[in-house]
Amino acid sequence: MNKRPCSAAMAGILAAAAAAFSSGQFQTTRPAGNDWPMLGGSPDRNAVSAEKGIPHEWDIKAKKNVKWVAPLGTYAYGGPVVAGGRVYVSTNNGGEFRPGIKGDKGCLLCFDERSGKLLWQATHDKLDKPYDWPEQGVASTPFVDGERLYYVSNRGELVCADARGFGDGENDGPFKAEKYKDRLDGDFIWILDMIGQLGVIPHALAASSPVLAGELIFVCTSNGVDENYEKVPAPQAPSFMAVNKKTGRVVWKRNDPGKNILHGQWSSPAYGTIGNQPQVIFGGGDGWCYGFEPLTGEPLWKFDINPKGTVWKPEGAGTKLFIVATPVICDNKVFVGGGVDPASAPGDGHLYAIDATKRGDVTQTGRLWHVGGEDFGRTVSSVAIADGLLYAVDLDGFLSCFDVHTGKRYWRYDVQAGVWGSPCVVDGKVMLGSTDGELVVLQHGRTLKELARNDMRHAVYTTPVAANGVLYVATRRFLYAIHGPGEGPNATGVAAPGGK
């Protein structure tokens, strides 16, 4: 392991500074024994869980600490999320779990939280290129709101589905034209076709994960460049939008990135109250991060992640980046890194802390700190912030722990593999999946300590999450429910979060 402890002098300064921080300032308000109903666990997208009794080690072969395992398709990028006794994962049809539904499809699978039994499967036929991508399935993580869930299908649709599927024996509408409507199929409430109705031309695959606040669902459209990477064929089509959750009607839409989309508009929005102002935050395919007034879509601020003089070239060959990662809101600030399509070349990146109380072009005025160049690479992952510590990982597989106030680094850990998912802080541990099929567990704290590297057999492109005392890890092939020997939320004997 390549450990990079900060110098002794720096450690002394940081230790002194640390004493001045209020330890509760950045702690999540999310109580233990709770669901994890969306990407990042809450609308601010800060993946910090208060669950207890989550083990740091398990053995999927020997079934040690494994509550249940459920097979997925052959790729899984979305989820897991846990809500209302159900667990959801987005994947493809590689499992062909529904007899009669064969071949390549996009799928959203719904499992029983207690047993891992498959309850229903929402199925989306493939679109022809360039709107869809073979074998990649549904890539959006659903947002679950009571008996409804919202996600983006591989067909570029914003979908509202019934959490009970057709298992309740009812075809809830207004949408009633489901192609697959057996008891084990997904029941769609409404579908907003972003391609057909809004003129969006997604690049590669629509992938954004919605966030919901009040009556509104916020989502990116995945509008992008053409097949030859020459221009944006639909610059007038929206990149960002707000949709009424009951009707599926567009409330507002914006095309700020427009013709300046570098590759695709794939990021996922975050929502929170900053100062006294509710804001929805979008990461732009043009390399700008945007804050909007949620009800109207009026712009509040925008921030350019690309320094002057950077140049865009396809395949990651240039220096200009765009935002794939989901921005995270914490303590009136927005944290976001710059990235590229993960199939592109890795390289030097940027990570910013932005003061989101400022207005207008805040590229200069809102810049609180920045790391980049050789110190932080391109990323598609969101950060996780707990107890004044910010965890951020790049595509090259280096996980860093920064001081959230200053951007000073406490340590850097070499995952020795690529990382597409994001770190999650749970039960005093930092958890992170790798493209080489390991689930890395480090101790949450200013000192680097590796607790375990758990073999998951297949690549982990998703973020591990904890809900109701159980950890869920989706590899590209299987969903694992992992729990401690105490079984469940009341397990004891494990250190509280915030350990050093």
Added chain:
Amino acid sequence: MPRRSSSTRLWVLKRLTVVSLALTTGGSAAPAFAQWLQWGGPNRDFSCNATGLADKWPEGGPPTIWSSAIGPGHSSVVVDGDTLYTMCRRDEKDAVLAYNAKTGELVWEKQYDAPIREPVLTGFPLSPHSTPLVVGERIFTVGGMTEFHCLNKKTGEILWSHDLMKELGTSHVRRGYGASPIAYQDMVILNTGPNRGQDGPGLTAFKQDTGEVVWKSETFGGGYTSPILAEFNGEDHLIVALGADRIGLDPSTGKIRWRTQVDFQSYGIMATPLWIAPDKLFCSAGYGGGARLFKIGLNDEGEYAVEELWHYLKMQVTHGTVARIGDVVYGCHEGSFAPAFLMAIDLKTGKPLWRKRGFAKANVLHADGKLIILDEEGTLALATATPEGLEVHSKVKVLERLSWTAPTLVGTTLYLRDHHTIKALDLRAAGDS
């Protein structure tokens, strides 16, 4: 501290051992004269018997003997005496090229129409990926859209042709056909696998002189991998890794002798299997595949049986080459859209010996006790690889991104190409002539 220089603590060379070159290249004998007539070299394993290579290159890299223009393509270079052959794209045509191997002058160029056949994945160069095969007076080529040609190697005249997709249902796997032909007796054998779920022979043998089909195997999945030949139990085996299948066939008839399936494998499998004489097969695959070692044996009934000895997920050779030295296989873990690691794996245990950052996705070639490494950024390196670690002696950028073409070594001349340039470099030790 520079981020990507990284990870030296564990992988640093603990001691420098002189590699004794006990090259055990199963069965087939390497020709004594300098030739590289097929994908992978004399034994199709990216090891060759060249000697007299420099231990270290001059500051600016090894001297360039010549450099010439070429069109796009990943097709590698084959060398037959004074002539080298490769392929490239010319707008809507493919071209088979013959260059003077000593001077880089174009000897002949044969172009043929090769329009794009949908469905293809865009954003990817649909140039020829397959490497020509030279047998006697003929050269055999397959273009990205599955046009199969036999040409007169002196003139470039097309002697006979097959449209593999049209006639046999061969898949171009949406990114362009990529497997390289192999010769057996009077036949040339090709990967002709269809798209998943469709019918068509996995492999097909053609007569070298007439192009007549000699045999068609049963259906198994399409893919990019090239077949190899090995000798076991007194019989020749034609071995291929396609989709999830790892198959040994009788090269005379195309009948399957043994077969095993791995857990789900993307059709994106590209790496050529490596035969480990006398009875083992090393396979590696990207996109979640990993490395596997199989043992071929005979059961109590005298039938062939395959046993998987180990599987190691974190050596995913996607389209790179690997090289074996003794009980160790060296190659590049290319991951699934993830950073690359050069690494060594112990054939006996399936355990990694070391893993090193510092190169992009790379091809390796083994000769004269050295490892020649070419990564996709066009960085060429000379190194000594041992079970203890990798000592890089020289490293220099010689080509442009994306340099996916495996290098070719004939004598002390290294042939390389990217999408614009083909060149010959002199790897001789200084003072030799």
